[in-house]
Amino acid sequence: MQDLLALLGIDVEYVRGKGNTLHCLDEAGKEVPVIDYAGGYGALVLGHNHPEVVATAKSFLGAGSPVLAQASRQPAAGRVLTRLNDIVHREFGTTEPYYGVFSNSGAESVEVALKHAEFDRQLTVRAILGEITEHVALAREAVRSGAATLPDDADxxxxxxxxxxxxxxxxxxxxxxxxxxLEGSFHGKLVGSLQLTHNAAYRMPFAAMAAQARFVPFEQPEAIAKIAEEERAVLLDLRLEGGxxxxxxxxxxxxxALFMEVIQGEGGIRAVTEEQARxxxxxCTAIGCPVVVDEIQSGMGRTGAFFASSLVGLQADYYTLAKGLGGGIAKTALTLIKGQRFRPEFDLVHSSTFAKDGLSLAVTLTVLDVLEAEGxxxxxxxxxxxxxxxxxxRSLVDAYPQVLKEVRGKGLMLGLEFRDLSNAAAPRLREAARADMLGYVISGYLLRAHRIRTFPTASAVNTLRFEPSIYLxxxxxxxxxxxxxxxxxxLGDQDEEAFFGPASAH
Structure with missing residues (x-):
């Protein structure tokens, strides 16, 4: 990774941050300001070192409050969930409660949803098998007593x-x-969450380690019906009817479960429409499949609402939250589970040493206070x-149609896609595009020449992402x-020396 950073010219050390500004050191050791449009991959909704968040962390630590006190009453966790339920009820117009399972990162919150969804499914299967066992016993007894006869093919x-x-x-x-x-999805790189991440380069080396997901074409959600038919299976039951x-x-x-982002982050900042959501x-309701909406990057206010899914009218059975929840300081995450699906027994089969720590809870409450202030x-x-x-x-796309393709996203989660240059006349630009490095080359130039920091999305490398704080x-x-x-x-002039420097003598 260090070699790659050096190659791109972005191997700088950042020593200070405030709002949307980072400061790195130049060769003389002097601080140089950089405008941060990467925003901690979406985690810095409130920017670097928000004063109220910092004050909360200092106050908590200064008071000597315990950070870790597992297996005890933790009323701050209840306050976080109460606040989040209030937000859910407001944005989705529902009154049903959501329960919460805390964790430490976005990928872990997805793992929690994976585990709970499968736990719920297994308990459902056991309940059905228990009913069948009772029915089978009644049928066997009825046949043996002569009260019922067997089907003709039972010999x-x-x-x-x-x-x-x-x-x-x-x-x-x-x-x-x-x-x-969904195709294009990114849900993390842990063992389970990785199988939900569409990029094969990340997923396939570890494909044997967990259950494989089936990917639904992003533009064709109706394909769920075909997948449901292909995966359909039945259990056999014995029933007594008329002797x-x-x-x-x-x-x-x-x-x-079905996992989805309403705005795909690493997949190129692609937004699900209201029609697709419906x-x-x-x-999913028709096949009894719960919907998990990954709001790790799109949530916490970045798109103009706390839940981006509320903007397309999609209420989920599960929500995964992280990134901005920690205010740019705490590493915390949360999985919300709709009350009618929550299995209380899950608390006994899942745990985490560092989840729901006192410092993270205090920071999260402050983040929610800041987001909810003044209506x-x-x-x-x-x-x-x-x-x-x-x-x-959009004005840039209109002005440079030969270079830019389109803009996508919502609120402060935007992607600007550059056109493919794999057939460019300039050889070094052409080679970078063919190696899927063009977005990184552009990012490096923006940092070196203009002191602007951003990166391409991981699975759509011609798309630069822009996720600054709300204080832009x-x-x-x-x-x-x-x-x-x-x-x-x-780029329009094919000025490759601007991006790579003078060509070597060779």
Missing amino acids: GDVDALVGRVTAANAAVAARPPVFLA RVRVVERDFPAFA TIRRM GQAYQQAAERGERLTQLF TDDEIAALEGALRDVCAK
Whole structure:
């Protein structure tokens, strides 16, 4: 990684940060300001070292409050969940409560959702198998007592029929869970969450370590119906009807959950439409598949609402939260689970040493206070600043159509896609594009020439992401405009020396 940073010219050390500004050291050891549009990969909704967040952390530590006191009453956790439930109820118009499981990172919050969804599915399967066991016992007793007859194809042997039913059900029940995710998705790089991440370069080296997900085409959510038919399985049950034993089929709960981002981050800042959201919700409800909405990057106010999914009318069964929840200081995450799905027994099979620590809870409460202050002024600010950036990017796309393709996203989670240069006349630009490095080359130039920090999205490397804090200023936007116009002009002129320096003598 250090070699790659050096190659791109972004191997600098940052020594101070405030708001949207980082300071790095130049060769003389002098601090140089850099405008941070990367925003901690979306974690810095409130910017670097927000004064209220910093004050909370100092006060907590200065008071000698315990950071770790597991297996004790932790009322701050209850306050966090109460605040979040208030937000859910306001944004989605619901009154149903959500329970919470705390963790330490976004990928862990996804792992919690994975585990809980499968735990819920397994308990459902056990309940169905328990009912079948009771029905089988009643049918066997009825046949043996002469109160009922067997189906014609049972050859008069009730024990053989019971054996076939039991064996068939055992085989079906042993099937691994089916998880669904959208193409282009990114949900983390831990063992389970990685299988929900569409990028094969990340996923395939570890594919044997966890249940594989099935990926739904992003533009075709109706494909869920076809997948449901392909994955359909049934359990066999015995029923007594009019003095006769009948073999009946019962749908097997094959699907554990569908995971999705309403705005894909690493997939190129692609937003789900209201129509797509409605289709996903309808089809998942029809097959009994809970919906997990990953709000790790899009949530916490970045898109103009606390939950980006509320902007497309999609209420989830699970929400995963992280990044901005910690205010740029704490490493904390949370999985919200709808009350009707929550399994209290889960608390006994899942735990974490560092989750729900006192410092993180205190910081999270302050973050929620800041976001919710003045009737949610922060959300309005994110929407307004995001619209200002969007207008800028659209004007650039219009001005440089040969260089820029489109702008995507919502609020302060935006992506600006550059056109493919894999057939460029300039050889070094062409080689960078063919190596999927063009976005990184542009990022390096923006930092070196204009002191602007941003990066491409991991699975759509021609798309630069812009995720500044809600305190983005007009001057910072103006600086970005000048820098991007310079980049577009130089790309349009195929000025590869601007990006790579003079060609070698060779």
